[in-house]
């Protein structure tokens with residue numbers, strides 16, 4: 001029987017990005033990919049990301065987070081899920097600041113209101129081998145990659161950014177004019193991305209605003225993706241399309257992103273919402289193998 005049976009979880013969302021928070025601190029349980037896939041499919045616990053909390057690895061941190069996608073794969077970053085974890089860990093306390101850790105690094109979180117949090121997502125990594133890409137590209141503000149006919153590509157020359165996870169951002173005049181569901185999987189699995197990639201379409205609407213749609217690695221289309229909003233804001237500023245503070249509008253709502261000059265860190269501010277609390281039951285894992 002799964003060790004997760006009887007464990008409580010929180011079903012939350014960050015701007016419509018579906019998040020399940022599972023606190024396994026104090027135990028040695030490790031969620032297996034097939035368990036994550038079973039949880040993702042069960043009514044009441046569907047998620048885009050499963051945020052699993054483990055005992056801290058680095059002194060002074062509050063928890064170590066493993067981030068699992070619906071296909072059971074693992075990510076180093078999830079902005080919307082990190083805000084949900086910060087909500088869960090500060091609930092019922094007067095704490096404002098938290099320090100969390102993922103396999104990609106440390107994240108500081110600050111409570112701005114009952115539901116709004118700012119996460120310091122760290123500094124973006126911008127070298128081709130840090131994304132990572134399979135081939136050397138000196139200029140990661142636009143790499144050679146295109147969709148559609150060679151002489152009239154529909155999408156081309158994406159910017160690439162690693163925010164603890166790999167992102168490619170295609171610049172378009174109108175995000176609604178493209179069917180991201182149709183090309184998302186192909187681009188996510190393109191051989192140029194040896195660890196696959198999260199794929200975004202970005203439309204610049206002013207020097208302070210972007211519209212973004214995201215196809216997430218290991219998930220598919222989602223209503224919001226915090227790390228993609230950070231990656232798009234960094235890429236837009238690098239290209240001179242916006243300043244370093246932008247409002248990113250996703251299907252689920254808005255995130256405020258600030259690529260801070262002083263230390264190069266990216267700050268993301270946005271809301272969280274608790275939908276319900278539940279407990280994993282044995283039947284949920286009956287088919288997991």
Ligand SMILES: N[C@H](CCC[C@H](N)C(=O)O)C(=O)O
Pocket residue numbers: 017048049069074075076077078079080081165166198216217218219224225226227228
């Ligand atoms: N929804 C998340 C990102 C998940 C990224 C994940 N799909 C990956 O494999 O990198 C966010 O708010 O940042």
